[in-house]
Amino acid sequence: MSGRVLVGVKRVIDYAVKIRVKPDHSGVVTDGVKHSMNPFCEIAVEEAVKLKEKKLMKEVVVVSCGPQQSQETIRTALAMGADRGIHVEVSGKDYETLGPLQVSKILAALAKKEDAQLIILGKQAIDDDCNQTGQMTAALLDWPQGTFASEVSLEKDGIKVVREIDGGLETIKISTPAVLTADLRLNTPRYATLPNIMKAKKKKIANVKPADLGVDLTSRLEVLRVDEPPQRQAGMKVETVDDLVSKLKDAGKV
Amino acid sequence: CSTFLALIPPSELTDQQKEFQQLARKFAREEMIPVAAAYDRSGEYPFPIIKKAWELGLINGHIPQEYGGMGLSIFDSCLITEELAYACTGMQTAMEANSLGQMPVIIAGNDAQKKKYLGRMTEEPLMCAYCVTEPGAGSDVANIKTRAVRVGDDYVVNGQKMWITNGGKANWYFLLARTNPDPKCPAGKAFTGFIVDADTPGIQVGRKEMNMGQRCSDTRGITFEDVRIPKENVLITEGAGFKIAMGAFDNTRPPVAAGATGLAQRALDEATNYALERKTFGKAIAEHQAVSFILAEMAMKVELARMAYQRSAWEVDQGRRNTYYASIAKAFAGDIANQVATDAVQVFGGNGFNSEYPVEKLMRDAKIYQIYEGTAQIQRLIISREHFGKYKK
Numbered sequence: 001m002s003g004r005v006l007v008g009v010k011r012v013i014d015y016a017v018k019i020r021v022k023p024d025h026s027g028v029v030t031d032g033v034k035h036s037m038n039p040f041c042e043i044a045v046e047e048a049v050k051l052k053e054k055k056l057m058k059e060v061v062v063v064s065c066g067p068q069q070s071q072e073t074i075r076t077a078l079a080m081g082a083d084r085g086i087h088v089e090v091s092g093k094d095y096e097t098l099g100p101l102q103v104s105k106i107l108a109a110l111a112k113k114e115d116a117q118l119i120i121l122g123k124q125a126i127d128d129d130c131n132q133t134g135q136m137t138a139a140l141l142d143w144p145q146g147t148f149a150s151e152v153s154l155e156k157d158g159i160k161v162v163r164e165i166d167g168g169l170e171t172i173k174i175s176t177p178a179v180l181t182a183d184l185r186l187n188t189p190r191y192a193t194l195p196n197i198m199k200a201k202k203k204k205i206a207n208v209k210p211a212d213l214g215v216d217l218t219s220r221l222e223v224l225r226v227d228e229p230p231q232r233q234a235g236m237k238v239e240t241v242d243d244l245v246s247k248l249k250d251a252g253k254v
Numbered sequence: 255c256s257t258f259l260a261l262i263p264p265s266e267l268t269d270q271q272k273e274f275q276q277l278a279r280k281f282a283r284e285e286m287i288p289v290a291a292a293y294d295r296s297g298e299y300p301f302p303i304i305k306k307a308w309e310l311g312l313i314n315g316h317i318p319q320e321y322g323g324m325g326l327s328i329f330d331s332c333l334i335t336e337e338l339a340y341a342c343t344g345m346q347t348a349m350e351a352n353s354l355g356q357m358p359v360i361i362a363g364n365d366a367q368k369k370k371y372l373g374r375m376t377e378e379p380l381m382c383a384y385c386v387t388e389p390g391a392g393s394d395v396a397n398i399k400t401r402a403v404r405v406g407d408d409y410v411v412n413g414q415k416m417w418i419t420n421g422g423k424a425n426w427y428f429l430l431a432r433t434n435p436d437p438k439c440p441a442g443k444a445f446t447g448f449i450v451d452a453d454t455p456g457i458q459v460g461r462k463e464m465n466m467g468q469r470c471s472d473t474r475g476i477t478f479e480d481v482r483i484p485k486e487n488v489l490i491t492e493g494a495g496f497k498i499a500m501g502a503f504d505n506t507r508p509p510v511a512a513g514a515t516g517l518a519q520r521a522l523d524e525a526t527n528y529a530l531e532r533k534t535f536g537k538a539i540a541e542h543q544a545v546s547f548i549l550a551e552m553a554m555k556v557e558l559a560r561m562a563y564q565r566s567a568w569e570v571d572q573g574r575r576n577t578y579y580a581s582i583a584k585a586f587a588g589d590i591a592n593q594v595a596t597d598a599v600q601v602f603g604g605n606g607f608n609s610e611y612p613v614e615k616l617m618r619d620a621k622i623y624q625i626y627e628g629t630a631q632i633q634r635l636i637i638s639r640e641h642f643g644k645y646k647k
Contacts, residue, residue, distance in 0.1 A: 072269070075269070075273065076273075079273065191280065191281060191310050192273070193277075193309065193310045193311045194274060194277060194310060194311030194312060194324060195311050195324060197270065197273045197274060198270065198324065201270060
């Protein structure tokens with residue numbers, strides 16, 4: 001029992017940036033655009049660090065898959081309190097087609113290699129909104145999953161997870177080792193303090209290639225075209241309910 | 255004159271500097287900006303913000319590591335200062351006043367003094383103040399009248415100080431007082447620098463002054479009536495005070511210039527965003543050359559002010575005397591902060607004059623940058639002296 005938590009963090013376009021589609025419609029503009037850690041990944045890191053502070057886990061290892069710049073994202077997690085980092089180098093064409101299937105294979109391999117008891121991920125990334133990596137990772141490892149977690153408590157006989165679902169809140173108990181994915185209300189991520197930013201410089205980030213983990217990065221998906229959502233049409237004001245019904249009938253909606 | 259290449263600061267920030275800047279920026283945008291207008295209206299001291307900033311290590315950056323601080327370079331602390339000032343210079347001044355009060359101790363204190371007075375600043379979120387200006391003497395520091403007389407093992411201090419930032423919140427003061435009564439004694443020997451605990455009997459803190467801008471910052475007059483200071487609290491030795499008081503400025507003027515730059519950047523951002531949205535005569539006002547030229551000149555000034563403070567910070571960090579650059583940076587940044595803030599109000603038009611929009615506060619806040627930490631006129635005195643000094647070789 002190593003008491004090790006593996007946290008996955010993804011480098012995404014910052015939530016405040018106005019997204020622009022490339023002129024060739026092959027994707028969105030990323031060059032020179034501000035990037036930061038996916039907000040749900042921040043919540044995942046915070047939860048892992050909290051577990052370590054409560055002495056329920058011994059070590060927090062943070063992982064990111066991507067090009068050189070992913071190391072900045074790992075550094076941020078280290079400054080928040082993670083112990084060490086693993087940078088899985090994926091760049092060029094492989095990075096463009098990197099998706100939940102490939103990442104979950106990588107995380108599953110690392111979980112075995114690092115003897116992790118717990119994997120915590122953000123519920124989804126704000127760039128692709130896939131909401132698949134946590135679920136796929138659990139399936140590959142044959143581990144239970146607590147997704148959309150808004151509350152997590154480690155108990156003697158397993159983990160109690162309160163999940164945010166459409167109907168409200170669902171409480172489940174799962175055994176360890178397990179995969180959790182963090183939802184918005186799980187916690188409020190801490191600021192990295194200045195002293196912690198300085199301390200993070202001394203923490204180690206290991207470099208790993210997907211091939212070293214025996215993972216095949218081939219994508220089964222091909223992006224055909226990326227477009228902006230249609231411009232929102234102006235609305236129309238109506239005076240009475242009858243007016244509304246007749247307009248809806250005219251538009252063929254009713 | 256050294257070779258040109260040796261003097262150029264790094265063209266890109268290090269990863270750590272970028273992270274510091276990011277932290278300060280995030281704190282400024284998420285914690286300070288949402289509450290800045292309310293603190294400006296009420297004038298209430300922003301202690302909750304200061305406490306949070308202290309917890310994150312954003313204040314007291316100059317305190318050396320041996321005393322529990324982070325020993326940041328002046329350059330790194332300027333990066334942080336600019337980001338915080340962007341959000342609110344009232345709050346940022348309250349924080350910066352700590353650096354000013356601490357600087358004499360950092361440059362001239364002995365180990366025991368540093369342990370005692372710098373150490374406590376990193377253990378609790380305490381404030382301190384630089385206590386030099388008097389009602390009758392601001393620019394003319396050598397003309398201060400506060401007297402310190404040696405009586406046994408103490409000094410007994412009597413006098414009046416004014417415009418002391420953090421005056422009502424400080425845990426201790428750096429105090430400058432005259433110890434040699436002889437009017438013919440040169441300034442370099444007539445004054446002594448002291449560290450004074452704020453709870454020493456005889457210290458009377460005046461009312462909070464209502465100022466034009468930076469209104470949440472605490473500024474007061476302080477009266478000293480037979481205040482006893484133990485001789486252990488003298489910095490260096492009797493008579494060494496003037497040089498210490500002035501020497502602090504080489505380290506604190508770059509951050510003050512950085513603060514003015516942060517304010518100017520904010521004014522530029524607000525005005526630019528407004529200009530891209532507001533329509534007049536069929537197009538966004540940004541597309542009218544009269545307006546775009548105003549914004550272009552604002553941008554020029556902000557970029558140059560930034561380069562100036564970075565150069566002055568770099569120089570002192572390299573161990574060189576930076577007085578010339580520090581004065582240039584402070585003078586320039588203070589002047590352009592006022593120009594840029596005024597221009598921002600102009601770009602906003604009628605809305606700019608109104609308190610519902612953020613730029614009128616910037617204009618009110620900017621004025622003090624031409625006054626404190628050495629007036630615009632005193633800076634020019636210093637610059638001309640340093641300038642001619644180069645030619646007299």
